[in-house]
Amino acid sequence: MKARFDAAVIGAGVMGCATALFLARGGMRVVLLDRGEICREASGVNAGTLTMQMTRAALIPYALHAHEMWMNMPAWCAGGDVLATACPGLSVAFTDAEAAMLEERARIRREAGAPIELIDGRAAQVIEPGLADGVKLAGHCPIDGFASAYLTGRAFRAALQEAGVTLMEAIPVRGIDGRFVLDTPAGVIAAQRVVLAGGVWLEDMAAWLGVTLPIKVLINQLVVTERLPPVMRTVLGVASGLLSLKQYANGTVLIGGGWQGIGDRARGGLAVRPENFLGNVRLAAHTVPALRNARVVRSWLGLEAETADALPAIGPVPGIDDAWIIGSVHSGYTSGPYMGRILAQAILGEAPELPLFPINRLLQERSNAI
Amino acid sequence: MIFDIAVLGGGPAGMAAATEAACGGARVALLEESPAPGGQVYRAPPLGFVTKPDRDRQEGDALRAALAASGATIHTGCRVWGLGGGPLVPEGQANTPFSLSALAADGAPFTVQARALILCCGTHERIIPFPGWTLPGVIGLAAATILLKAQGVLPGRRVVVAGAGPLLYAVAAKLLTGGASVAAVVDAATQVEWLRALPALAARADLLAQGAVWRAKLLAARVPILAGAQVTAAEGDNALKRVRVGERIIEADALCIGHGLVPATEATRTFRALHVHRPEDGGWVPVLDAHQRTSVPLLYAAGDGAGVRGAAAAPAAGRVAALTALQDLGIHAGAPERLSTENAALARARRAGAAMARMMALRPAMIEAIPPETIICRCEGVTRAKIEEAAAAGAGTINQLKHFTRCGMGPCQGRMCGEAAGALLANARGVSVADLGFATGRIPLRPVPMASILGDFDYADIPVPAPAPI
Ligand SMILES: Cc1cc2nc3c(=O)[nH]c(=O)nc-3n(C[C@H](O)[C@H](O)[C@H](O)COP(=O)(O)OP(=O)(O)OC[C@H]3O[C@@H](n4cnc5c(N)ncnc54)[C@H](O)[C@@H]3O)c2cc1C
Numbered sequence: 001m002k003a004r005f006d007a008a009v010i011g012a013g014v015m016g017c018a019t020a021l022f023l024a025r026g027g028m029r030v031v032l033l034d035r036g037e038i039c040r041e042a043s044g045v046n047a048g049t050l051t052m053q054m055t056r057a058a059l060i061p062y063a064l065h066a067h068e069m070w071m072n073m074p075a076w077c078a079g080g081d082v083l084a085t086a087c088p089g090l091s092v093a094f095t096d097a098e099a100a101m102l103e104e105r106a107r108i109r110r111e112a113g114a115p116i117e118l119i120d121g122r123a124a125q126v127i128e129p130g131l132a133d134g135v136k137l138a139g140h141c142p143i144d145g146f147a148s149a150y151l152t153g154r155a156f157r158a159a160l161q162e163a164g165v166t167l168m169e170a171i172p173v174r175g176i177d178g179r180f181v182l183d184t185p186a187g188v189i190a191a192q193r194v195v196l197a198g199g200v201w202l203e204d205m206a207a208w209l210g211v212t213l214p215i216k217v218l219i220n221q222l223v224v225t226e227r228l229p230p231v232m233r234t235v236l237g238v239a240s241g242l243l244s245l246k247q248y249a250n251g252t253v254l255i256g257g258g259w260q261g262i263g264d265r266a267r268g269g270l271a272v273r274p275e276n277f278l279g280n281v282r283l284a285a286h287t288v289p290a291l292r293n294a295r296v297v298r299s300w301l302g303l304e305a306e307t308a309d310a311l312p313a314i315g316p317v318p319g320i321d322d323a324w325i326i327g328s329v330h331s332g333y334t335s336g337p338y339m340g341r342i343l344a345q346a347i348l349g350e351a352p353e354l355p356l357f358p359i360n361r362l363l364q365e366r367s368n369a370i
Numbered sequence: 371m372i373f374d375i376a377v378l379g380g381g382p383a384g385m386a387a388a389t390e391a392a393c394g395g396a397r398v399a400l401l402e403e404s405p406a407p408g409g410q411v412y413r414a415p416p417l418g419f420v421t422k423p424d425r426d427r428q429e430g431d432a433l434r435a436a437l438a439a440s441g442a443t444i445h446t447g448c449r450v451w452g453l454g455g456g457p458l459v460p461e462g463q464a465n466t467p468f469s470l471s472a473l474a475a476d477g478a479p480f481t482v483q484a485r486a487l488i489l490c491c492g493t494h495e496r497i498i499p500f501p502g503w504t505l506p507g508v509i510g511l512a513a514a515t516i517l518l519k520a521q522g523v524l525p526g527r528r529v530v531v532a533g534a535g536p537l538l539y540a541v542a543a544k545l546l547t548g549g550a551s552v553a554a555v556v557d558a559a560t561q562v563e564w565l566r567a568l569p570a571l572a573a574r575a576d577l578l579a580q581g582a583v584w585r586a587k588l589l590a591a592r593v594p595i596l597a598g599a600q601v602t603a604a605e606g607d608n609a610l611k612r613v614r615v616g617e618r619i620i621e622a623d624a625l626c627i628g629h630g631l632v633p634a635t636e637a638t639r640t641f642r643a644l645h646v647h648r649p650e651d652g653g654w655v656p657v658l659d660a661h662q663r664t665s666v667p668l669l670y671a672a673g674d675g676a677g678v679r680g681a682a683a684a685p686a687a688g689r690v691a692a693l694t695a696l697q698d699l700g701i702h703a704g705a706p707e708r709l710s711t712e713n714a715a716l717a718r719a720r721r722a723g724a725a726m727a728r729m730m731a732l733r734p735a736m737i738e739a740i741p742p743e744t745i746i747c748r749c750e751g752v753t754r755a756k757i758e759e760a761a762a763a764g765a766g767t768i769n770q771l772k773h774f775t776r777c778g779m780g781p782c783q784g785r786m787c788g789e790a791a792g793a794l795l796a797n798a799r800g801v802s803v804a805d806l807g808f809a810t811g812r813i814p815l816r817p818v819p820m821a822s823i824l825g826d827f828d829y830a831d832i833p834v835p836a837p838a839p840i
Contacts, residue, residue: 037766037767037769037770038764039773040769040770040773044773054838056838056839056840057840094829095829095830101837104840105840108840109840150772150773150776150779151773151774153764153770153773153774154760154763154764154765154773154774157763157764158763169764169766170766225820226780226781226817227780239837240834240837241837241838242834242835242837250776258838259835260835262458262459262460264460264461266461267461267642270458270642271454271458271640271813272454272813274452274454274469274471275833278823278824278825279832279833279834281820281823281824282824282827282832283832283834285820285824286829286832291820292820292821292824293819293820293821294819294820295781295817295818295819295820296814296817296818296819296820296823297780297781297783297814297817298779298783298812298814299812299813299814300810300812310838310839330838
């Protein structure tokens, strides 16, 4: 079969969209497929924190580049915009144990390049007047921020089209026969290269190529309030990482932090766990007391992927020429556009600006290449 | 304690369901938002408030009396915000009892658990947007009914009543009785449509008679009735002054308007029951078998929330749901005769109800008539033009439209705008509304004050899970 496309990217989350965009800009004929709509899974329902203080230390150099990309997204994304807003980030400790954890984590992240300084509670309240009393220590990172993640699909769409990417929504790929013939309900699609960008579904996708790549599914809960008068102006978390708070320009406050709900790959994010809902909003109200007066309007869930060592899966699929994989990036929304860019560089035969995260380390067994 | 059956919603369907279930030997809890059971149609007047006992009152009182005598636990004035349990369990686990988180009338949180759940959540009113519909002085027909029935309050002195369906004439007649002047009734249905509905309505002579009484009242008061007409604009600076109906300008200080009823499916959507789009039933409705079972085990739906069929059909549907639940739970093996009697009553009432529901179904011409700059989603200020822009930019489902425009993401969560937005999006994409899907159901069912759910807690007691690796 003659390949119509130079590359087929499967999965239109932030990873797939960014990779497809930069491949097309690099001159390739690209098809981007999603079984649902563009950026309606993790990449459209996440908390939109563009953060250094929740990012794993190893990813901070990537996140710093990506932060810059988000802040001037319209310039490289054909005007596409997720209303990325730069603001200071605070990670606070209310107890001695949290303070100790914060000190250690801030040090490691600082060594990795994040400009985090430790300040006391009073200084933190100057930066964030909405912050409760009783903070023992705070990590302050001037480079932080947030975006409206629900706009991600809209933001990428026009750029993808302008770059000539063929976007196919509501087309689930069911398998890959041979190199590389994608089986879909809309017929087969042939491409010379394939990029697996399936979020928590990467495990299934890798299996199409005979590769066993275990991917853990995190079921993250989020809660949003009605519009409020200004109650805070930073991105706020606690040292454990289990709170993320921000107030958007429209006044709504988003409460997250990775509290786990009920769901799975097959059924998606099904329902909040009541005890985790309660724990999450209590942590939020403890940290920003003005939230007590807010009304909760909606909660929702999304699925986040994690590899065995919680580091990304980005690089070639071992043993199968021209097959690539991208995903499982911790705080992956923050780093997403940059990860897509460097993978595209590698696929285009250039040296990526920063090293990829090859998956050889994660493979348990592998059948012969197709 | 775990109840056998919880009933959510205390309208005619819910009252009858709870009564039937409790009389059948189940431990039953009924949860209702209003201060007293009754629902929209049989809304009870507030204590110490004397209104003339009309027909609705008498039927409502009968259902209320039976409920009170049934032994069911009744929580009124409570706001149910959380739903869980049932099928909402981790992968591989068996279903658990349903759980409903609520705030009592005094704001205290409580939870009800039950093995089976009957949803009798009623409807929201549909208002097809038109220029000026967000002006103070413009209210829904259902809201007007609440004012009139529960509080004896008039929405204005000179009122235009507009929209579709029998509620139009009921509200107009009640306004007259209350002493308001009705400047006009603007009925989207033509005389011909009413005539066509007659044969089906004949099955319910009582309804026909009731309708005739309302009409006679309007005739006697020389209220102009504009048939096959619709409000084109509501005007005024800070409050309503004038209502435009095409070329005609009508001075008024209130406009009561409603274009039919939309089943409230938040709960069935939250539990991930299967739904189907049926315009003649009011829009998206849960898929039910012949015995009011949804696709989720031990979850039932009855009354207008399961498809608009009117107050007369609701109690029978509630009883069928209760009898089925009793049987499914193994509490009461057989009441086959009762079931078939109620099923027959339901079928009769449904025919008349269906004729009314058809008249109240969404009217495509009204959607087409909405000017581009008219606000559709009032919570988020999204206009028709913005929706069509999103459609052109690639938004192809309701959930995607939310992401592109925030339409339906405000405090009402699309209850007000969902239908109009769906119809506009479908038209713009050249597909049917059914192809657009529906908004994912999520808690809270209603905005819930954080303070009321937080409770007293110590920071140290928040069970913080292990942090992510550094
Ligand atoms: C609730 C939540 C909150 C989060 N908060 C933050 C945060 O604040 N900051 C941050 O940096 N990160 C956050 N994250 C993480 C971040 O969202 C993810 O790391 C990132 O979006 C992953 O992008 P992705 O493209 O790999 O996956 P996804 O966005 O999930 O995309 C995968 C795509 O693959 C498609 N697909 C699957 N199977 C098939 C198939 N067979 N055929 C075709 N297509 C298929 C899916 O439909 C989906 O669109 C959060 C995650 C969640 C869930």
